[in-house]
Amino acid sequence: MKGGAGGRRLVLAIVLVLTLFVVIAPVSVVLVEGLSRGVGAFFGALGEEDTLAAIRLSIVTALVVVPINTLFGIAAAWSIAKFTFPGRKLLLSVIELPFSVSPIVAGIAYLFVYGGQGLLGPFLEEHDIKIMFALPGIILASTFVTAPFVARELIPLMQLQGNDDEEAAATLGARGFQIFRRVTLPNIRWGLVYGIILCNARVLGEFGAVSIVSGTIRGETNTLPLQIELLYHDYNTAGAFAAASVLTLVALLTLAAKVALEAKVGRGQAGR
Amino acid sequence: MRRLSLLTAAAFVALGLASASAAEPDKILNASYDVSRELFVAVNKAFVEAHQKAGGQAIKIDQSHAGSSKQARAILEGLKADVVTFNQFTDVQTLADKGFVAADWQKKFPNDASPYYSLPVFLVRAGNPKGIKDWNDLVRDDVKIVLPNPKTSGNARYSYLAATAYAKEAFGNDDAKVEAFVKKLLSNVPVFDTGGRAATTTFVEREVGDVLLTFEAETSGIRKEFGADKFDVVVPSVSLLADFPVAVVEKVTEKRGSTKIATDYLNFLYTPEGQTILAENGNRVRDPAVAEKFADKFPKVRLVTVDEVFGGWAAVNKQQFGADGVLDRLLAGS
Amino acid sequence: MKDGGRVLPGLRLSLGLTLFYAGLIICLPLAMLIIVGARLGPAEYWAVVSSPRAVASYRVTLLSAFAATAFNAVYGFLLAWALVRYEFPGRRLLDAIVDLPFALPTAVAGIALSGLFAKNGWFGAPLGAIGIKVAYTPLGIAIAMAFTSLPFVVRTLQPVLEELDGAIEEAAATLGARPLQIFRRVVLPVVVPALLAGVSLAFARSLGEFGAVIFIAGNQPFVSEITALVAYIRVEEYDYPAAAAIATVMLATAFVLLVAINALQAYARRHEALR
Numbered sequence: 001m002k003g004g005a006g007g008r009r010l011v012l013a014i015v016l017v018l019t020l021f022v023v024i025a026p027v028s029v030v031l032v033e034g035l036s037r038g039v040g041a042f043f044g045a046l047g048e049e050d051t052l053a054a055i056r057l058s059i060v061t062a063l064v065v066v067p068i069n070t071l072f073g074i075a076a077a078w079s080i081a082k083f084t085f086p087g088r089k090l091l092l093s094v095i096e097l098p099f100s101v102s103p104i105v106a107g108i109a110y111l112f113v114y115g116g117q118g119l120l121g122p123f124l125e126e127h128d129i130k131i132m133f134a135l136p137g138i139i140l141a142s143t144f145v146t147a148p149f150v151a152r153e154l155i156p157l158m159q160l161q162g163n164d165d166e167e168a169a170a171t172l173g174a175r176g177f178q179i180f181r182r183v184t185l186p187n188i189r190w191g192l193v194y195g196i197i198l199c200n201a202r203v204l205g206e207f208g209a210v211s212i213v214s215g216t217i218r219g220e221t222n223t224l225p226l227q228i229e230l231l232y233h234d235y236n237t238a239g240a241f242a243a244a245s246v247l248t249l250v251a252l253l254t255l256a257a258k259v260a261l262e263a264k265v266g267r268g269q270a271g272r
Numbered sequence: 273m274r275r276l277s278l279l280t281a282a283a284f285v286a287l288g289l290a291s292a293s294a295a296e297p298d299k300i301l302n303a304s305y306d307v308s309r310e311l312f313v314a315v316n317k318a319f320v321e322a323h324q325k326a327g328g329q330a331i332k333i334d335q336s337h338a339g340s341s342k343q344a345r346a347i348l349e350g351l352k353a354d355v356v357t358f359n360q361f362t363d364v365q366t367l368a369d370k371g372f373v374a375a376d377w378q379k380k381f382p383n384d385a386s387p388y389y390s391l392p393v394f395l396v397r398a399g400n401p402k403g404i405k406d407w408n409d410l411v412r413d414d415v416k417i418v419l420p421n422p423k424t425s426g427n428a429r430y431s432y433l434a435a436t437a438y439a440k441e442a443f444g445n446d447d448a449k450v451e452a453f454v455k456k457l458l459s460n461v462p463v464f465d466t467g468g469r470a471a472t473t474t475f476v477e478r479e480v481g482d483v484l485l486t487f488e489a490e491t492s493g494i495r496k497e498f499g500a501d502k503f504d505v506v507v508p509s510v511s512l513l514a515d516f517p518v519a520v521v522e523k524v525t526e527k528r529g530s531t532k533i534a535t536d537y538l539n540f541l542y543t544p545e546g547q548t549i550l551a552e553n554g555n556r557v558r559d560p561a562v563a564e565k566f567a568d569k570f571p572k573v574r575l576v577t578v579d580e581v582f583g584g585w586a587a588v589n590k591q592q593f594g595a596d597g598v599l600d601r602l603l604a605g606s
Numbered sequence: 607m608k609d610g611g612r613v614l615p616g617l618r619l620s621l622g623l624t625l626f627y628a629g630l631i632i633c634l635p636l637a638m639l640i641i642v643g644a645r646l647g648p649a650e651y652w653a654v655v656s657s658p659r660a661v662a663s664y665r666v667t668l669l670s671a672f673a674a675t676a677f678n679a680v681y682g683f684l685l686a687w688a689l690v691r692y693e694f695p696g697r698r699l700l701d702a703i704v705d706l707p708f709a710l711p712t713a714v715a716g717i718a719l720s721g722l723f724a725k726n727g728w729f730g731a732p733l734g735a736i737g738i739k740v741a742y743t744p745l746g747i748a749i750a751m752a753f754t755s756l757p758f759v760v761r762t763l764q765p766v767l768e769e770l771d772g773a774i775e776e777a778a779a780t781l782g783a784r785p786l787q788i789f790r791r792v793v794l795p796v797v798v799p800a801l802l803a804g805v806s807l808a809f810a811r812s813l814g815e816f817g818a819v820i821f822i823a824g825n826q827p828f829v830s831e832i833t834a835l836v837a838y839i840r841v842e843e844y845d846y847p848a849a850a851a852i853a854t855v856m857l858a859t860a861f862v863l864l865v866a867i868n869a870l871q872a873y874a875r876r877h878e879a880l881r
Contacts, residue, residue, distance in 0.1 A: 007785060008692060015688045016700075018681050021729075022753060023706055026718035029728060033721060072627045079621040082614055093864060094628050097636070100807075100860040100867075102814030104834040105853045108841055109635035112642045112850065116349040119638055125350065128527070133351045144631050166614055176615040198708070205711025207817035208834070212841060215351045217301060217336040225713040225817070232717060232821075233469045234309055235497045241721075244714045251709035259702045338842075345844040423843045463826045466842045478742055478824065479725060 027248060034245030037238050045242035053219040054227035055246070060135070061223060062203045065142045069199050073150025074192070078180070080151075081158035082166070092155070098147045106144045107212025110137065114213075133215025138223060141209040146199045153195030157188050190265045194258060201254040205247060297530040299332035300537065303353035305340040305426055305516075306467035307490040311553040312357070318549055319540045323533075331533060339467045340426030347372060347521060354525050354534040357518045357541075359390075359487070360426035361578075361585045362593075364517045373519040380535075386515040387541040388555040391575055392431040394506040395475070395484040395491045402482045406508045407438040410483065411456040418481035419461050420471040422599055427468035431485040432458075432599065433588065434512035437581045441510065455602045476503075487514060488570075492554030513575040516555070636857065643850035654851040662828040663836045664855075670744050670832070671812035674751035679805050681752075682759030683797075689760070690767040704760050707753050712817025719750050720822040742824025747832060750818040755808035762804030763797065766874070770796055799874035803867055810863040814856065 035042050045051065076095055080088060098106065112118045114131040124131055131137045165187070169179045185192075207225040214221045222230060224243060231240035304312055316333040323331055336343070336353065344363040347353050348370055356373070358364055364385075367373045378384045396404050402415055410417055420428040435457050436450060443449040465471040468486055475484035476498060483506075484491075491505045518538045525531040540546045547559040551566040582588045592598045646654065654660065688694075689701050707715065723730040723741040733740060740746045770793065778788045816834040824830040833856060840849035 011684055012688055012692060012694060015681075015684050019685065019700065019703065022681070022756065023703055025728065026715060026722055026753065027706060027710065029721050030714060030718045072624065072631075075620040075623040075627070078616060079624050083617045083621070085617070085621070089868075091624070091628065093861075093868065094632055095624075096864060097632060097861065100810040100814065100864050101636075102816060102834045102837075102853075102856050102860070104816050104838050105639065105814070105856050105860075106635070108837060108849050108853045109639040111349075111841065112638040112846070113635050117846070121350070130350065130352065132349060133346065140631070144635065147627075147631055163614060170614055176619075179615070201709045205709075205714065207711060207713040207716075208838075212838070215336060215346055216338065217334050217351075220301075220334050225711050228713050228717060229821075233473055240717060244717055247711045247714050251706065251711070251714075254709040255702050255705055258705065259698070342842050342844075421839070421843075424839075462829070463824060465825065466839060474824075477724075480742065480824065 027251075030241060030244045030248045033237070033241035034248075036241075041238060042242050042245070045236075045239040046246065048239065050219040050222065051224075051227055051231070051239065051243055054222045054224045054243070057135070057138070057220075057222065058204050058224040061138055061142055062200055064139050065146060065203045066196060066200050068143055069146055070150050070192070070196055072147065073152075073154055073195060073199075076151040077154035077158050077188075078184075081155050082163055095151055096148050098144055099152075103141075103145055103206065103208030103210075104212065107141055107209040110141050110144070110209070110213055114140070132213055133217070133221060135221070137213035138210050138221065141213045142203045142206050145206050145209050146202045149199035149202060150192065150195035153191045153198070154188055157191040158184070161187050190261050194261055197254055197257050197261075201251060204250055297354075297528050297533065298330060299334055300354035300525075300530050300534055301334040301336060301352060302355050302357055302537070303336045303343045303347060303351060303521075304357040305343070305359040306337050306420075306469045307427065307472065307487060307493070308357065308359075309335070309337050309469065310493060311489070311550070311555070314549050314553065315541065315546065318545060319537055322540065322543075322545065323536065328533075328536075333537065337467075337469070339420065339424035341366075342424045342466065347524075352524050352528075353521050354528065354530050355518065355520055355538055357516065357538075358426060359514060359516050360429060361515065361517050362589055363426060364519050365585065367519070367521065372521050372523045374522055377519040378517070380520070381518060381538060382542055383558050384515070384517070385519060386517045386558075387538075387546070388516050388550045388557045390487040390489045390514050390516065390555050391511040391573065392427075392434045392485055392514065393488045393491055393511065394508060395486065395494060395503050396482065396506055398502050398504060400504050400506065404483050404506055407435055407457075407510075408442070410435070410460065410485075411453060412460075415460055415483065416462055416481040417457065417460045418463060418465075418471050418475040418484045420468050421464040421466050422593070424466045425468055425471075427487055427490075428464075428471075428485070429593065430487070430512050430514045433578065433582065433592070434508075434510075436592075437512055437576050438508070438510055440581060451598065451602065454598075458602055487554075488556075489554035492569075507571050507573050510574045510576060512581075513577045639850050639853055639857065642846060643854040646847045646851055650847075651851050654848045655855050659827050659831070660833070660836055660852060663831050663833040666744055666747065666829070666831060667813055667833045670747040671751055671809055673748040674755060674812050675805055675809045677748070677752050678756050678759045678808050679801065682756060682804065682808075683763060683801065685756075686760045686763035686767055690764060691772075704757050707755075708757050712754060712815065713821070715753055715818040716750065716821030719746070719753065719818065723749070723822065741822055742826070742830060744830050746822040746824070747819050747830060750822050751812035751815050754815050754818050755811040758807040758811060759801070759804040762800050762807065766797055766800040799870055803870040803874060806863055806867045806870065810860055810867070813859060813863075 080092055111132065113120055114124065114137060115121055116125065165183045166179050169183045174182065205225055210223055211226055214223065214226055216222055216226060216230065224247060228240050228243045231243060302312060312335050316335070319333065320331055336351070340358045340360050340363045343356065343358065344366045347367060356364060356367065364373060364377060368375055368377055374380060394404055396402065404415065409415060419431055422428040422432045436454055439450040439453040443453070463474050463480060465474055468490060471484065472486065472490060472494060474480050476494060495503055518541065520531060520534045520538065522531060525534045541550065544559060544562055547557040547562040551557045551562055556570055557563050578585055578588055643651065685704065689697060720741055722728050723746060725731065725734055730741060740749060775788050775792055778792050783791070814834060819832055820835060823832060825835055833852065837849050837852040837856065840852060
């Protein structure tokens with residue numbers, strides 16, 4: 001297979017053309033449409049009060065969800081990668097479930113727990129706690145959808161590195177958090193950062209689950225992806241594409257961060 | 273670690289509480305039907321100015337738009353709307369039945385709490401290539417109709433009822449023929465979007481269908497937005513009066529202390545200024561002076577009411593829209 | 607590894623936290639979903655999930671996901687092959703671009719694709735001229751699914767292809783095997799488990815995709831309505847039990863696929879270890 005230069009050229013040509021059409025064109029169309037009316041119009045569309053509020057809401061959501069899921073991801077990875085216990089595989093499957101469950105299913109499930117007619121609805125109503133159609137609901141739904149991201153990055157990494165270093169540290173008398181901070185963390189650092197970056201990107205972009213729990217109050221409970229849909233239906237195509245460009249730029253930054261991390265890890269490994 | 277998770281939990285509860293209540297509300301939420309988006313942007317701006325001019329404090333009106341029935345249920349599910357501006361009596365009545373709005377809500381504001389009205393009309397593509405003139409053109413095999421989902425959209429219910437009303441006149445109340453007519457009409461609908469605006473997008477931007485059934489007000493908005501030369505409005509021989517009822521959601525406002533401002537807001541819709549904005553956005557209004565001023569914008573049309581044709585909303589809901597009602601039956605077959 | 611449990615601290619804390627979190631965030635809502643669905647009773651549950659519209663939506667979803675996955679199996683394989691085996695300018699850039707569909711929000715992908723394939727879009731206009739309609743048809747759904755699930759195939763294949771020893775292929779070539787033969791006899795047997803795993807991941811993701819699809823789907827019952835949308839519409843109609851019933855079907859499918867994927871990946875690993 002390696003031999004045929006013709007085959008190689010053919011494969012490369014097919015791959016590049018398909019990538020151009022399938023991956024690059026959609027991203028370009030967002031940026032082109034977003035900027036087609038000039039930079040001034042672009043920032044004008046973004047400066048609109050409700051869009052700004054949506055950007056703020058998305059950032060606040062990410063600021064809450066990402067730390068929660070980072071903490072959970074570390075705890076899950078530590079227990080699953082470093083120990084064996086009955087039901088470990090099942091737990092792993094449960095944690096991975098949000099990857100393959102449709103976000104719509106997630107949103108509906110949360111509605112049944114926290115909605116007015118849901119499991120906790122009457123209790124929440126009585127105590128005047130708003131979860132559905134408010135920030136907590138958006139946070140919860142986003143947490144579900146992005147639950148596996150950090151854990152999934154860390155578990156293989158921790159398994160690969162084994163327990164020897166940690167056990168040596170424990171034998172030398174180091175305590176739990178010391179071991180984690182001094183021994184484990186330096187080893188998994190870049191995987192952790194990568195998991196966080198992915199988790200963050202997904203939180204900012206979540207649409208299906210949030211669209212069920214949000215209540216779509218303009219300037220209040222519309223996250224940026226929901227705001228894009230709303231602008232789209234408001235005949236405000238330019239505004240929708242401007243808002244979409246922001247998320248596209250975030251996606252491109254995420255990729256850039258990933259490439260930078262990989263370069264770093266690659267160098268680190270080569271140096272060792 | 274344990275402390276951290278406690279902190280997170282505390283932050284969570286605090287978030288929930290913080291957004292729950294405030295003593296002196298500086299904003300209220302208007303939950304409205306789907307196609308009133310632009311209308312209430314204009315109304316809210318004018319109200320905020322008028323309110324401050326009259327010495328009131330600064331106030332912000334939040335908007336939420338979706339199918340009217342969907343909104344009613346979102347409120348039952350916990351959406352904290354201070355006022356509702358719906359397009360159908362039943363949706364407000366649902367809230368009244370569950371104690372969210374006053375039982376006598378229709379008495380709280382003039383004209384049975386309906387400051388303006390509209391009617392379902394047809395929007396066709398420029399030049400009316402399919403020659404659609406009246407309801408009976410909609411059952412032709414070569415006509416594709418765009419209509420939202422009557423289960424979620426009050427807008428679509430009016431269109432559905434208007435078609436039924438036409439058929440009842442045409443077939444002299446022969447129920448089987450009426451149902452066959454409406455069933456054929458529904459079978460010509462390729463897409464049921466959940467809200468009126470999504471249906472507009474389908475018709476206008478996705479270029480699906482030959483005719484869009486929607487409120488007259490929405491058609492004037494579309495022509496304003498996309499150019500009057502792109503679409504023609506066809507007013508059928510008979511249509512249904514669509515009242516747009518309003519109410520204060522007292523269960524919410526009493527807790528928030530926003531009953532007065534919410535009432536002021538809805539009363540503003542009845543002022544000449546409010547009525548003018550409504551009319552400018554394609555709605556027919558009650559104020560005789562304002563109505564006179566915009567008379568040439570609104571062609572004369574024979575309007576029947578739900579009470580006349582169907583014996584009131586309660587009966588309509590039971591016969592048409594309830595579980596296993598006529599609508600379910602007709603849709604199941606389509 | 608086995609003794610680690612005794613030496614290393616933190617099992618109780620980390621496992622406790624994990625179980626608490628997984629219970630509250632993942633299991634509780636999904637359990638409620640099943641409970642609400644179960645309230646229907648068997649007969650009515652069956653009536654909901656086997657209603658003609660629901661069945662039509664399964665067909666649309668499955669067929670579109672199948673088409674998208676088949677496309678990605680080929681395209682993803684070629685892409686992974688090119689990235690692993692060939693040196694060419696821009697290879698690293700291409701490698702980074704593969705993750706774009708992961709990083710790009712689905713709603714953005716949705717409006718981007720519907721913009722591309724709209725009547726006056728970059729692709730929609732020329733395709734329309736030759737009579738192919740993509741937007742608001744099942745073809746559009748398949749394209750949206752293909753876009754969002756591409757990285758799964760590539761990223762699962764890449765490490766396996768990297769492991770694959772080029773020397774064996776060369777040996778086969780010296781022995782006179784033709785390229786296609788080499789591919790079928792040498793490359794494919796090793797790659798198939800990983801390819802299957804990646805393809806099933808992509809398929810699972812396609813079945814659940816919502817954001818990217820609804821913008822381009824047309825959402826026409828019986829023609830271009832996906833199952834996720836049927837569930838969503840049931841929610842909008844406040845027919846919660848029906849929404850739950852359809853959602854449980856999706857949940858069960860996702861779970862079965864997940865189990866299958868894990869088994870496939872375990873098999874692929876064993877296979878590798880055996881070599």
